[in-house]
Amino acid sequence: MHLRMRSVRNFSGKGASPFFRTRFFRHALIYSFVEHTLGRSHNRTNIDAEVGYFVTSRIAVTGIASYARHHGGLDYDSSKGLDQWTPEELLKHDELMRSNQLDVGGGAAVLINKSTSVYANYLTIVSGINGRALNSGIMLGINVRFRSRKPHVSENVAEREFTALSSLLPTIRHGELRPCH
DSSP: OOOEEEEEEEEEEEEEEESSSSSEEEEEEEEEOOOOOOTTTTTEEEEEEEEEESSSSSSSEEEEEEEEEEEEEEEEOOOTGGGGGHHHHHHHHHHHHHOEEEEEEEEEEEEETEEEEEEEEEEEEEEESSSSSSOOEEEEEEOOOOOOOSSOOOOOHHHHHHHHHEEEEEEEEHHHSSSSO
């Protein structure tokens, strides 16, 4: 079953200034109001952060952190087995499971041309409860930037250069790493 959800989001980042000419950071703070299941609330908060450094104009390295916290939901106690839940809770346990998790990692991206980059990222779980058994993962990908025919509005050359380079780097978001249940 897919649950309805409404989110409040805040994304920000920094680059394109004298100090940040070769460095950047981005963060996302998301609070999601998730549809109640069996009369239970299980809203969640996601915080994602990324810091990066352009080693050259074509190569960037990044450090990544992703935190997820469910507010409410079911806990799993392995000593009790499946008897810890009512039959209704057992039927809906995937949707109601409270999973809190902190992942950290790093990666690199290489600019192939003005519109294409390739990247590799590695993430590992630092701490977590009620989550997946997967402790780490590697993500490989290609970013392709599409442009409209309209000219860029900003006359700030540094902003244009940073936007062009940083938009080719992968952005890590909680939803890309694991689904919400």
